[in-house]
Amino acid sequence: MRWPTLVLIATLLPSINLLGQSVKSDSLFIQQAKNRAVGVYERAIYRQEHVYEGNEYIPHDHRIKIHPFYPIDTLQRGTIAYNGTDYHDVPMLYDIVRDELSIQPPEGGYRIRIHTNKVSAFSIGPYQFVKILGDSALGAPTGFYQLLHNGSVKVFVRRIKTIHEDISSGAYKADYIPQDRFFILKDGVYHPVKTKGSVLSVFADKGKELKKFIRANQLKFKDLQREEAISRVTQQYEELTHKL
Incomplete structure (x- = not known):
């Protein structure tokens, strides 16, 4: 072998070694990335499965024709804050007779009544609910409340x-009676409200202005109009007191 050839081989050897090291490094990087991706996927699956724990949801008496759910009696997708983790796109029903959620597992089968004590908030459709841990000082009992x-x-x-x-007729008859309860949270206290007078008593410092506002906008505090009026x-009280 001639001397120039030896020089050429000696020159190329470091590059070949570096190339081999680069290929090995790339392979190691790809494998590590795969491992991380698999780990993230497995943790996500575990967290998602975690919300599907609980007991079988037992339906109410089938003789009661009107449903016990809010807002409708078909599954809706929403988000549940469960045991410190948010679970999205969960098919669910909100039973407002028992104040509990039932959800449908992805594989089908019976619906699950998840552990209410682990749920801090949820949204179902456009409606947002939070759990209030009430006591006599706060003025509201523990349960889920729509914001x-x-x-x-x-x-x-x-x-x-x-x-x-x-x-009374000798045959069993039953119905679900809606009994929504409204609360205004002001200065750390939940004030139960229902009528115009009870709302104005919470905002007594702006009572005169609010009476004019109610008359001008023809607000009613009965039945289906109560929610909008309150x-x-x-x-309007926030606007008057600059508390927005």
């Missing part, structure tokens, strides 16, 4: 249906 107005002063409603049974008066 209607989220300002410095908040408005909540607890969606409730109770079962009314009648056997929310609008609360928002």
Whole structure:
């Protein structure tokens, strides 16, 4: 072998070694990336499966024709804050007779009644609910409440249906009676409200102005109009007191 050839080989050897090291490094990087991706996937699957724990949801008496759910009796997708983790796109129903969620596992089968004590909040469709841990000082019992107005002063409603049974005719008859309860959270206290007078008593410092607002906007505090009236008066109070 001639001398120039030896020089050429000696020159190329480091490059060949570096190329081999580069290929090995790339392979190692790809394998590490795969391992990380698999780990993330497995953890995500575990967390997602974690929300599907609980007991079988037992339906109510089939003789009661009106459903016990809010807002409708078909599965809707939403988000659940469960045991410190948010689970998205979960098919669920909100039973407002029992104040509990039932969810449908991805593989089908029976619906699951998840552990209520591990749920801190959830949304179902466009409706947002939070759990309030109440006591006598706060003025609201523990349960899930729909957030209607989220300002410095908040408005909540607890969606409730109770079962009314009648056997006077000798045959069993029953119905679900809606009994929504509204609360205004102001200065750390939940004030139960229902009528115009009860709302104005919470906002007594702006009572005169709010009475004019109610008359001008023809707000009513009965039945289906109550929710809008309470929310609008609360928002107007914030505007009057610059508490937005």
